[in-house]
Amino acid sequence: MSNNHLYLVDGSGYIFRAYHRLPPLTNRKGEPAGAVYGFTTMLWRLVDELHTSDGPTHLAVILDASSHTFRNDMYAEYKAHRPPPPEDLVPQFPVIREATRAFSVPCIETVGLEADDIIACYAKAALAEGWKVTIVSSDKDLMQLIEPGLDMLDTMNNRRLGADYVQEKFGVTPGQLGDVLALMGDAVDNVPGVPGIGPKTASLLIQEHGNLEAVLAAADTIKKPKLRQSLIDHADAARLSRELVRLACHHPLPEPLADLALKGIPPAPLRAFLEDQGFKSLLLKVTDGHVIGEPVPPPAPVATDEPAFVHKDYECVVTEEALDRWIAEATAVGTIAIDTETDHIDSMRATLVGVSMAIAPGKACYIPIGHVGDGLLSEVPTQLPREVVLDRLRPLFTDPTVLKIGQNLKYDLVVLRRAGVDVTPADDTMILSYDLDAGLRNHGMDDLCKVHLSHDTISFKSICGTGKAQITFDKVPLPQATEYAAEDADVTLRLWRRLKPRLAAEAATQVYETVDRRLVTVVAEMERAGIKVDRAELSRLSAEFATQIAVLEGQVHEAAGGPFTIGSPKQLGEVLFDRMGLKGGRKGKSGVYSTDVTELERLAAEGVPMARLVLEWRQLSKLKSTYTDALQAQINPETGRVHTSFSLAVAQTGRLSSTDPNLQNIPIRTEMGRRIRDAFVAEEGKVLLAADYSQIELRLAAHMADVPQLRAAFANGDDIHSLTAQELFGEVNRDTRGKAKTINFAILYGISSFGLAGRLGTDRIEAQAMIDRYFDRFPGVKTYMADTIAEVRAKGYVTTLFGRKTHLPGIRGKTVGERQSAERQAVNAPIQGTSADIIKRAMVRVGPQLELAGLRTVRMLLQVHDELVFELDPSEVDAASAVIRDVMAGAAEPAVTLSVPLGVEIGTGKSWGAAH
Template sequence: MPEHQKRPVTAGDHLYLVDGSAYIFRAYHALPPLTRKSDGLPVGAVHGFCNMLWKLLREADGETPTHLAVIFDHSAHSFRNEIYSDYKAHRPEPPEDLRPQFQIIRDATRAFNVHCIEQKGYEADDLIATYACEAREAGATVTIVSSDKDLMQLVGDGIEMYDQMKDKRIGVAEVVEKFGVEPRLVRDVQALAGDSIDNVPGVPGIGVKTAAQLILEYGDLESLLARAEEIKQPKRRQNLIEHAEMARLSRKLVELDCHMPLDVPLDELGVQEPDPRRLLAFLKAMEFTTITRRVGAATGVDPDEIEPGEVSIAHWEGAKPEAPPAEAAPEGKGEPAPEQRSTAAADGVCAAVFAAEAAVKDLPFDHASYETVTTLDRLDTWIAEALAQGHVAVDTEATSLFPMEAELVGVSLATAPGRACYVPLAHRKADGLFEGDGADLQQVPMAEALQRLKVLLEDPGTLKIAQNMKYDWLLLKRCGIDIAPFDDTMLISYAFEAGRRAHGMDELSKRYLGHTPIAYKDVAGSGKSQVTFDLVDVARATEYAAEDADVTLRLWTVLKPRLVDGKVVTVYETLERPLVTVLARMEQEGVEVDRAMLARLSSDLAQSAARVEDEIYELAGERFTIGSPKQLAEILFGKMGLPGARKTKTGAWTTGASVLEDLAAEGHALPAKVLEWRQITKLKSTYTDALPGYINRDTGRVHTCYSMASTTTGRLSSSEPNLQNIPVRTEEGRKIRKAFVAPKGMKLVSADYSQIELRILAHMAEIPQLVTAFEEGLDIHAMTASEMFSVPIEGMDPSVRRRAKAINFGIIYGISAFGLANQLGIPRGEAGDYIRRYFERFPGIRDYMDSTKAFAKANGYVTTLFGRKAHFPNINTGSAAERAFLERAAINAPIQGSAADIIRRAMIRMEEALHVAGSPARMLLQVHDELIFEVPEDAVADTIPLIRKVMEEAALPAVQLKVPLQVDARAADNWDEAH
């Protein structure tokens, strides 16, 4: 390798330090497995590393480094082991297929003519810290290519981090978001919280958030320990006093050494061009055809003229590959589509995505190869295999789609594409017999199987992969298993494709794998002949269930890297995945309803419906079936000759809600009565009659199911029963909410964001009047009316305020002059004047709407304040009506989606906040901008301020809104009174 010339580091230089050891493991776990075609040598981590380093040298995220080094750990033993012998003592051995890649990656670094640095007795983090501090003192800027939390203590004053796999810069703000303190205090927080991975002890009972709160309150670790007697919580005070020396020891373990003696001086790290022939020889030896072509094209050297080099391989005995890797596929095979190819060409991670997709598509589904596990020995073998490789796809089969009603029937596992099994646990014959009582069914005993599966599914070093993990998590939680850690292919898809496509397994399989899975009806029947899964033949159940796990694992291989390509890793990791267990626990909690009250309400609604029916018949002059659109249309447009009749494509008159609302707005009594009748009968059938049927026989409570991936904007929806559509503006709807009650000795607390979407609009559109009004706590609707109609706020006519309120909320949803006229009962021209005047008084809103619409048309999506993408792929449609609808939706999506993201962040933080505070409160329901809790009566006074604090600070520190969030919260015996 050519000698590196000395190039003193000075002001204006940019040093890049690559955390090589950490990157190896990230590349290994994040990217699909890859083997060398000729001999099966595992090279996936090497391939990812080479693409990463090449991109740094060529682009470096828009900046080319002047100095560069890749830093590695020399060995597991360092000076910290002399301080604390158990430091990193429990770290598992690296996977067998990763071990041979360590040395190869060092050879790759040298092939790129980049310094490969490691020193005995010191960790890579200390080397990085020393180089970074020296460069900063010389006036240079430093980028540490890593996401390692331990390195975050270095950030600031010219040093930042760059997570290349997420394409994310990590500065002071990002460190504060993660740790709650500025970088200089990170080591103090870590000293208190400890680190189970590195076996840093910390102080018992103190996590990162609590540690941050303590450090912020007392200033630093030593000040906290000196004043530990002041801590109010007895257990925390005792732990801090008893473990003070352990905290100080932990600080020594986590604090980076910035003054190491360096074997390779900083000035010798100047970037040098690689020798293209040497580099190409290495890449050809590894059989990396794609990057070989790129390097050849960039350097002007024909790769065909270069012979493969020699690469020494250690810790590997050789193996035969099961299938050719996509990198070594023949020319023209497995190429991405044209629209994908341009995206993939510039990024190694993207190339790996499409290579993995091609590889799994080429591997056929062989149902005959799936194993039915009928003995504990075979189950142990599968579990050992999953534990050894560090990830496994999991799926459950049960007797119901609703996890609080379902009984577990079996579990399927997949450890590699095409390698899957099914573990039957509770299948039975039609006569109800199980194994051991006369039925010829071979299955693993439920209790023993769950005991063994618990070891796998709770193992912190094994990633569990599922499609719609919330269902499997809750079902297995009821069996005593807490699944962690996990990935969810449904939510991965939702994170980067919300609004574009459905996210069910069948749809994803067809799109990404070119495979149509076995339909549930094909194994369990349909209609009246459908049986529950426990009655499905075990052999057929194996084909179906094992295929589900196999498909899920293949989808994960293809979809997970796309989070990086779509720049939505943070959305998935902070807004989607953490919410799974929060919602599952809420579903498990359920809410109590008063069955007797529902019965009384049902009777009252029946009487109201009968009264309205009589009024309808009197207005119509005859009796008819009100629920029949045909008969109703004949009365309205045939007999009565009312205007506005519209026909469907079949020639029938339409009597939808919008038609009836238009007629009612024009003063026609019959359509108004029909709308009233529809609302009453819907409330009766949907809630007062149906809710008692949802009361769980075991818990006596109602357990709704939340859907995380069903809306474009990130809003949650609920079903079975749907508790988010109970009307709150009608007396009948409020009566239904009264039936949701707190048990004896408890209260329901409702915490509701006040006008959150208007606040977000004020922030995003930068409307000074609205910002000021929210900051000063003014009546926003009265202020708007005063601005628009030049009337004083004091003594304002309520009807004027009502008009301003309708416009405020209507603007968010793109209301038209026609819609506003109907809502306010005024002429359309007058409504149009109101809207024009509104935009004149608040011009920033029109600017926001125009710029958002233009962005959506150019990109096909819009984003929330937190990076969520809401896609509108058809926004440029030729249909004027559809285009107008999509434009309104695109304008609203960043506002509604940001509000949805904020309450998601609040829910994710709420559980820990309540736990840290020792609060017995339990979060039960989420209804758009509202959270409902069940709280002991004697804890209400302490709990409400905490709930408000978490919700009002939920956007921080990721987004600093220009207006404050406000949460209204109160407690009562039922939901209506608490709201």
């Protein structure tokens, strides 16, 4: 057996992975380069790192030369339905070929053959010479080639694929896989297959009969009539499909096997290519004389001055001398990462257990202050007294010359503030990531660490356990606690070193510095403040809801002809569409009928009383479980108030969201929803003030789409929905105004004629006519939508007026549905995102302005959608209202000057509901 090991890279798969993985980028010449950069990075890792384990001796990248191959001559419709590649990807194809050659790696393609065929030819030739072969791909068609001596490498999931994988996934051997593929067909490549046969059935047939011809020969004996007839009727299509999926492995090799020898990466051509493209970060990794096969570790995907993670090097600080040394070094460095460890996930109920700091990559410590023994007989570990540590840290954490960095810093700010420690100035890596990459990934530390540092953090469950055996962090032994906590600070510092420099380069400085960074402290104080709820009122509502739910349940059972579990979608679907025989039921992949809100509203509109009863039952059940019951349990025993947690980096458009409780989803247009708001009350002697932007998204649409009629209406204080009704229907009455209101908001969400028809209860043709009339009367809106969709198609993201980016990778999705969904999101995201930016700017400014006005006791408690809620003395209402209205109305300036005024409605009362 030869020692040669040939790696064959499915270049097309690499290219499309790179394209969809990264946001749109341009090179220094302004040309599209996202796929080029991603492909270059992926190939580099493959070429320069594999030799450390299962290293290749020979390697080639295989590409498709053209779209027309011998299969098109065999079947004209082959791949006929595949959409053309994205416009900005096409010019990157030749540059990717240049990139491959810059690594001195053969780049092979042959006119008339697909890349899979070329790979098959080289694989068979190498195996015949006694070589080992690895195909770098996860393409199911290539799995037909797996045999002893040949495996596949799935770099996406970092795993090797062999015959056992094929057996597990498809139920057959690699040699039988082509027969399975022929039966099931392939919609993407337009391989016809046999109608009605999916992967499972195809696998069972081949398992039973051995191969395709045997299946077709036995078609007459198959018991299922539909399957039997389909096999008989489509036998020719099955045989054609078998030839289409068969890999052509006997063509002459374009280049001899010997010419694929991997000799290393000569730095000169690679450096020239990277300089030409302007890939500065990759240029830093080029070192003269570095070649494959040298006994050196692969370059880690981190900055050149950063050491690897060595957890045993982290220090557990248990003496005052050590603490003073770390504080002195932190002060001298001027930039430190901090993190807190506690015994509870709720920052308002958590006890501070310890603090970690990192002053340089790899240089971090943990300072325990609240650890206890794990059990009655275990000793409390040696640690510094809590107040000694806090007294020493307090000056450092407020030192204006030392920047503190945190990940999801809001949590730490609340915990530390409750301990009497403020933190300023500060950066938050979660917010940095959010402002740079919203829509592309999650922004939690573990995910960011994997993406940016290629490192898996120590998991919480690995040191605290899970389920009933889980312990709180204060019971974790100090050695393990130190490694876990110090790693968090270390990771946070390393992330900051990568993310902060990107702000200016990617035009994200304004939104981070003027909006989100300052908001972290503001929201932390809102969470600390919380809001009082009337427990007795909640209890009354729960009892009332329970009675109404029971009545509705009886009515549903009567309408259904017998009892069943209403909360079970499976049972509900069976009752509606099987027992009651209603038409239009649709089953999902699991075989269960859909009973979502859209389906029930359809049935209700068709005159099915039970559907409306179930909708009412669901709403009341949700209000009871989510609010009237849960809110009572969420009252903090120490403060007597409910402290919701605001999420700063979840909603793609920049909006805040909240959990425990979720205040964003309390229905405000129903009587029951309003009664829940009545249970949110002011403290004794105080009142609540609610300040709400009036129709802010419509106002922003009038400005951003440049619609003169709408701008004038807002400037004059006219009713915008009446104006739209007059423009669309020629008259204003309750019916036309209601339709106009629906259309005004629906258009901003890029609604389709089908969707609008559903909302208005009309047919699709009439709905489309309304949309057309709207665009005819307000052409600026149509132009805005077209321009925005063109922008997201070109860039992969859209921006707010303040420069916030919302990435929408679905715009390059594989299905029409994905792309259309991204287009609808793109239409609304700049408007909704700008609205979010404006209220955030108001939140940041209102506190200092209230203080300047001498209104220091006014507290901002909540932000819900376009509304801010404050608690204050009744005597301060007039003065505070004037300040709040002025701040909110002018929040966009000076960064953005709007052509429409921002209306602010203010109300006060003893409860949140009464303030409206």
